[in-house]
Amino acid sequence: MNSNRLRLISRQFEGFEASFAVQAEHFEKLTGWQVDREFEEIHRLYDRMVTGEEAASGTHDLFLCVTDWLPEAIQKGLLLPLDELLSEDPPEGWPEAWASSMQGLQTGKDGSIYGLAYHDGPEMFIYRGDLFDDPLEQEDFAKRFGYPLQVPATWSQFIDIAHFFTRPDAGMYGALTASFPDGHNNVYDFLIHLWSRGGDLLTKDWKAAFHQTAGQEALQFMVDLIHKHQVVPIEALDMDSVRSGHYFAQGGIAMMWNWAGFAAVAEMPGMSKIAGKVRTGLIPRGDGPQGIHMSLNIYWVLAIAAGSKNRHMAYQFIKETASAKMDKATSLCGGNGTRLSTWRDQEVRKQFPYYEHLETVHRNVKSPLPIPEYPAINEVLSQMVDDAMRLRAPVQEALTHAAEQVDNILARAGYCG
Known part of the structure; x- marks a missing residue:
């Protein structure tokens, strides 16, 4: 050399x-x-x-x-x-x-x-400020939902706003995810939703906890965005973080949570159609008493x-x-x-x-678990999310199967209470 x-x-x-x-x-x-x-x-x-x-x-x-x-x-x-x-x-x-x-x-x-x-990173809430500030959009939203159009504080408000801006005939969707199963954003999205609802990945004695109530709500929410609410384009199943960031920059999405760097991509002249119109804020929190604004480091x-x-x-x-x-x-x-x-x-x-x-x-x-076994756990979570997102398995079945696999990984590595 x-x-x-x-x-x-x-x-x-x-x-x-x-x-x-x-x-x-x-x-x-x-x-x-x-x-x-x-x-x-x-x-x-x-x-x-x-x-x-x-x-x-x-x-x-x-x-x-x-x-x-x-x-x-x-x-x-x-x-x-x-x-x-x-x-x-x-x-x-x-x-x-x-x-x-x-x-x-x-x-x-x-x-x-x-x-x-x-x-x-970190991951942030990224949205079209021009849409949120438009007086006509504000008036229509308030009439429809009974409260002002503003940055969503909770995931239920996020759903309302996503429904409001989803207009497929006009080439517009309310939200976007990066759901490609590369073990990156599909897993991180699940963790953000889990944590924002007060859930935990593991118990204190090194047992899986992500399949409990908060995890069920988190994964079901991610599935429902595409398949029930239809506020995210189906193509998001094949988008990694980079592709979703570029997609957002083309102007057909009202809001997303993603790495802060993709707010930068959306401001790059020649690369973005919405430069100067992008804003950021805190990722929404869960609606329950355990809800907290949370990001991933x-x-x-x-x-x-x-x-x-x-x-x-x-x-x-x-x-x-x-x-x-x-x-x-x-x-x-x-x-x-x-x-x-x-x-x-x-x-x-x-x-x-x-x-x-x-x-x-x-x-x-x-942050994800700082242990050598985490990449193996990450692969399990990636498969779990993808199975649920592509409707290969019901949410609870995917969670339970993944929890068993994670428990086995940790047991083999000698983790115990």
Whole structure:
């Protein structure tokens, strides 16, 4: 391998391709080192780098890894700890320049840090502000439902508004989901609905809890959006988060919950038909007394693959990419920077107003289980959601079967009360 060349692998996403292009050009001018970039579909990325342990093979120096995969990758020795490098040559402003929610998930059980946050979620409520502000729409909605048209506080209000804006003959639907079974948004959507209704994934003694009442309500709600209420186009069953984000940007959807980065996509000139019309807010809460506004905290970290032969220069790229200037570039290219300075930057906020809400959203977030077995559990949940969404199994049957599988995974791994 050319000693003046680094190899990076990332998830496929236009925002990542654009931001890494800017950052690679900056790094080459600074050091003379080129950064070759490869972008892979998310499932395939996990299969190659973690399941197939390609991160240890020497084929790549840098691995953009989502936090869900980190416990397994760390346990398998696929990533290098950065503690010594961070101590000797820290990035600009380390660690105070990042919110605490951007520092915890890449810390292993051994206390070592295995990557720096590169791209943040979180999931947010994203909607067409022009539709919600239209006086005629407001008048019609109030007549029909008896309360003002505004950002829905609860999931029942979300359904009302979705019904109101669903006009298939006009090419308009009230809502959109990313329901493709890639173990990504279809699972995260279920977790958000579960948590927002006061439910839990597991009990305190490591038994499945997601099949109980809150989980039943959550999964049934997701199924009903498409099949009962018909406020989400059926095509959403084959949309991942990226495709749904682009679909929303074409103007035929009134609202969705999705990663904040897709509010950025909807503001990108030339890519969106609704630039300047997009707003964000808190994801609705469950209607019962346990209901809470909740979002999901996962993020992508830039890590050094254990097989890298260019570890020093790989760290230098991570360090440079984590600078205030390059983190801001991530945001301006359509990703989500992770530094507080980026979240508070006036130029970023002017182009992408949702940054005003990021710190607020991060005050009430949960993350998937930080255990090596979580990817296997995630696959079970993905199959469960897809079976229910495609009507292959009734909601309760899908939940019960998945709960049994999760209990078996945890029992085999030795988890107990």
